[in-house]
Amino acid sequence: MRAFGNRTLVTGMAMSVLAFLYAPILVMMVFSFNDSQYTGLPFNGFTLRWYEALFSDEQMLMSIWNSVFVGLGVVVISVLFGVPAAIALDRYEFPGKGLFRRIVMLPLVLPGIITGIALLGFYLTIHLRLSLYTIMLGQGTALMCVTITEVFARLQQLGKSQAEAAANLGANDWEIFKNVTFPGIRSALFGAMLIAFSISFDEIAVTFLLTGRENTLPMTLWSLLRREVTPEVNAVATLIVFLSIILIVAGMYASRGHANESEA
């Protein structure tokens, strides 16, 4: 038996934490249906007009699409560059490895604004015009460590013996990666992609300084929250929560079959 301690007490405490996590989300959802100009009390009655407003709000819909675009780009960048970094850290000893590891982890502990001004200064120096791509590059740099740490942790769990056995049997580098390494890290990689996308989708600090003319969703919401707030912001956030639940569940079920076989 793994369980120990007072079951009622533990369950009660866990449920209160979940209640704490969901109280504002519930409030957010309830007030997205409020028939009032304001997002607060009193609750005047049920309406869907904020969802109608949302679907006819070109700027809002455009910024959702922009966020998806940036998020997908960030995922691609962090996989293309993060996986090799994790493999290098796992397999090899090289001079400056400790420093490399620290530099890779740095954006995780650094305020996004600092990553932002460093990149903004760099972009200005090389005369790069701010756009969705500059946001993508910035977030990609900041979020790559998520992929690196997740994949690195999985590689450490898997150990080297399988890859070495494959090498002894004559597999080349690509075959080893395709048939041994990749199947082993697939579920961890999928989790990292999901995390990177969700953080990117909601990222404010790095994006704040690197935004050109096109806004991501958080930037649009930020400007709305500082001017006039209507329940439309609640409606868009509620919609995204539901879409993301569908996405996460579908994704997890899809990767589940593979996840089990590679779990250590």
Next chain:
Amino acid sequence: MTAMTTIERPVELKGTSIRSARAIERRRLLLWLVPPLAWFTVFMLIPYATLLYTSLGHVDDMRFIPGLSLDNFVRVFTVDPYLSVILKSARIGLMTAVFSSIVAYPLAFYLAFHVRTQRLKFLIYLLVIVPWWASYLVKAYAWKTILGSGGILNVGMQNLGLVHEPVRLFLYNEFSVDMTLTYIFTPFAVLSIYAQLERVPTSLIEAARNLGADGWMIFRRIILPISVPGVVAGAIITFSLAFGDFVAPVLVGGPDSVMISNVVINLLGVAFDWPMAAAIGLVIITLGLLLISASGWLEEKTQTRF
């Protein structure tokens, strides 16, 4: 020397000597290492070097004058409000890290030890990560709806007759910033602590129970010490995220709850003082590197091997 020339030799020589095997190893290492290294050089190291160059100059009449002066770094530590705001941000980060660890622990514990079926575990895990997707801004704003003077909490308490006037203590102060940040970042702490608790072998708990330990004793003597690295890792992340935040102070903070990121934004947007902002940036980058080294050391030292 031979080691150098083997690099150029065809692959058929693989394994013929230790030296050529090493050369091949080195080439493989470069294959994996060069792309990320190039990325971090272009998008981190060069920008940081630009930052350093900027920080050594100064601004005169809205124009940047290059220079080689450490004045801006001296100002970070001597001129108000820079150092005090950095310290305040660190205090808010620390409070957030402590509160999130306390809030997250029971949920992580429940998830690791008390969830019986795989299906329920999946559901609870999902419930922990879904709040990530609800926009940070809208969630922070929702706290305003709850805590404000016309908010749900105050109206509820007035209706129950607990208070006669709205309590203004809930909002627009440092506590509301701490609380909002704790709320936002708790899921990170849950996942980090949970990952560590999952590593505890069931046999260890059974052995302790067979030897007559009660639940509290198992927790205090076995689980708590083992969970330390997970708590530390979660605390480092929540601390860092809270330290660099600039949204909560604007939305739920009081007039004096400006944090370091807000100061940097004002230096860029309002004062146009890039060199000063760059100097603050470099000081924080240094602190960040120190934090990573300290956390690596701490996690290593507290990690239990099974």
